[in-house]
Amino acid sequence: MPVIDQSTADQLKTYLANLRRPIRLIATLDDSVKSAEMKELVETIAPLSELVTVDLTGSASRAPSFLISADDGQSEVEFAGLPLGHEFSSLILALLHVGGHPPKEDAELLESVATLEGTYHFETFFSLSCQNCPDVIQALNIMAARNPNVSHVAIDGALFQDEVEKRKIMAVPTVFLNGEPFGSGRMNLSEIMARVDTGSADKAAKKLSAQAPYDVLVVGGGPAGAAAAIYTARKGIRTAIIAEQFGGQLMDTMGIENFISVPYTEGPRLTAELERHVQEYDLDVFSQQRISELVRPSEKGALFALTTESGGSLKAKAVILATGARWKTIGVPGEAEYRNKGxxxxxxxxxxxxxxxxxxxxxxxxxxxxxxxxxxxxxxxxxxxxxxxxxxxxxxxxxxxxxxxxxxxxxxxxxxxxxxxxxxxxxxxxxxxxxxxxxxxxxxxxxxQIGLVPNSEWLGNVVAKSAYGEIEIDHRCETSVPGIFAAGDVTTVPYKQIVISMGEGSKAALSAFDYLIRADG
Missing domain, CATH: 3.50.50.60 (FAD/NAD(P)-binding domain)
Structure with missing residues (x-):
């Protein structure tokens, strides 16, 4: 059975038509089965574009591994292990980005990456079944592809078990920077840059504060938040989404078999579809932003104000809260101490x-x-x-x-x-x-695996909440405060399901639209 089938190869060939400069696949191999598979993989990729060549004489410290390198040597990323499964998209994007195709990221953020000074060698341990790993790997690959001061190797933990044991890695993705622990869990490009470039957080805060007031601010980028934003944008009202990360809890969901009309999908795939749908509309998305405070208007006709932990602020006539929920902890001795250590x-x-x-x-x-x-x-x-x-x-x-x-x-x-x-x-x-x-x-x-807790602590007593911390809403998704609506897993709505969250987000948007019409009138 081939490493990648013909239909996948045909699809990859279409992507590789976007290469803008020659690249080399430099493989370091041994006599293992995985090395044979890697040799097959790189030799399958090379004929798909005249701009791709293969070199099987690599001398990297890990085998099997292969380097994707631009001809000038100023742009390269490395995979130690076969980037298949969830990581196949990381492979495609790495080929494109090293090959000169621009990433779909904010231009200011990419400029910050390109001008980052210092030496940064990142190592990311991943597993092929991890749906959070691609975000981290793709972000670090972008950095390595755009800045010669940055290098990155993505390492399959299941293939390099000895190294996993030696470095006491108990969770993926786990990232090391210059040999020292950097972070574990899902991270995107803006979050990583905020940690290595201290000025990026201030830039993001200033960008937020410079925005004109919105008609509706949607807080949260999961199914409820995405649906709400799409519905308000379709009504032609000025809308923005602000969220820690697009997708929310959906990114941690693997097999989805109860999303009506779609027999099977996975959380990251559905998140990508939601994000694509949101991008079809004229609305702003501010990711990697955690809201610290929501202030109600002091007088009639004034605006709601939201402040971020980075010091930025946004204002709006109405707010839809769709901050979702997170895994509940058991709260026993040893749980916090050994998180990501077992x-x-x-x-x-x-x-x-x-x-x-x-x-x-x-x-x-x-x-x-x-x-x-x-x-x-x-x-x-x-x-x-x-x-x-x-x-x-x-x-x-x-x-x-x-x-x-x-x-x-x-x-x-x-x-x-x-x-x-x-x-x-x-x-x-x-x-x-x-x-x-x-x-x-x-x-x-x-x-x-004991359930979820709503992400509502930051609200304080701004709106009424249940004994479990859920935002209390009525049948129109209205909260106890006029102009503030809520939807999805953060609310008292029963049955925490993706399809229900989408419906509730749509309902909240229609209610917010109705509120704005009456308020403006």
Whole structure:
């Protein structure tokens, strides 16, 4: 079976027509099966464009690996491992960007990248099943492609297990800068630049503050926020989205099989489609911005004011809150201390790092049981811990999980502590809620899957919230404050589903439009 099939090769050939300068694929190989696959990959790519050549005599420190290099040597990126699966898009973009095709990023941000001074050698450890890794890899590849002071190698952690063990990597993506830990988890280009270029945050804040007031500000870039912005933009009213990152919780969702009319998709793919749809309209998108305060108008006819943590500010006649939710933590000793050192929240991302090891999944709902099923195909054993006296997942999922020989489910069990050796997780302690006896389970990883908590703390008491922190809304998505609307997982609407969030976002937009018409009248 070929590394990439003919239809994929044909598609790649179309992309490579955008190359503007010659590039070389310099491969460092050994006698492994993966090296043979890499040789096949680069030799499949080269004939697709007259501007691509292959050199199989590389001497990089890792094998298999290959360098994508422009002829002048001033632009290059490296992959240690096969960039397939979620990383195939990273490969395509790396070929294009080293080949002179401009990235689809803000021009000011790209100029900041090109003029960055100093020496920056980035290493990113990824897994092919990680949906967050491509964002990080693509951002760092852009930096390496546009600035000769920056180099980047993307390393498949599953292929270089010895290095993963030596450097104590327990989560992906994990990034090192000049040999020292730089960060772990999803990051985009603007966030990375904010950390290496201290002046970029001030520039972003000034850019925000210079914007004229909007009719509607949508806070949040997930399904609810995207739908709301599209609906308000279609009404012809001045709209902006401000969010930490486009996609929100959707980026952490793997298989989606209940999005009506689409039998199957994945979170990152759906996020890209949403972003493409939003870009069809005349609206502004400000990403990598965390709102710190929302101030209500002091008098009738005045504007709402939103302030960011970077010091920027935006004003609007109406606001739609769609900040979504995040993974809930269990709040026991050891959880925070060992986060990304054995405590994880994304089995799809980090599962491959635990190949052949023993892990626990905390939570017996759909997400917990799905995680146990997925991990069972990678790890040696999964222990599922559920607080309730029975699992809460759908029957079909429970049946599948119980059919697996390397999964054990324990109910009526309260996780009381994550155990470790100060460097990484080595066990979990739980209490039997019936006998009150405590038990220790030896393992190397714990995946927390106990639901979501709304991202509403920053609001304070500006709007009414439920005991769980959800923004209280009525059937029109109106909050307790006229002019402020809310939609999606951050609200009291039941059933936290993508399709419901989109509908609620659309409803909030129509309600905001109606509010503006009446207010202007």
């Amino acid at each position: 405590v994880a929240y994304c089995p799809h991302c980090d599962g491959p790092l635990y190949k052949g090891k023993r892990v626990a999944v905390i939570g017996g709902g759909n997400s917990g049981v799905e995680a146990a099923i997925d991990l069972a195909g990678i790890v040696s054993h999964v222990t599922l811990i559920e607080y309730d006296n029975q699992l809460r997942a759908d029957a079909v999922l429970q049946k599948k999980m119980h059919s697996l020989p390397n999964v054990t489910a324990i109910v009526s069990a309260q996780t009381t502590e994550i155990l470790g050796d100060e460097e990484k997780v080595n066990g979990l302690r739980y209490k039997d809620r019936e006998s009150q006896d405590e038990h220790d389970v030896e393992l190397e990883g714990a995946f927390v």
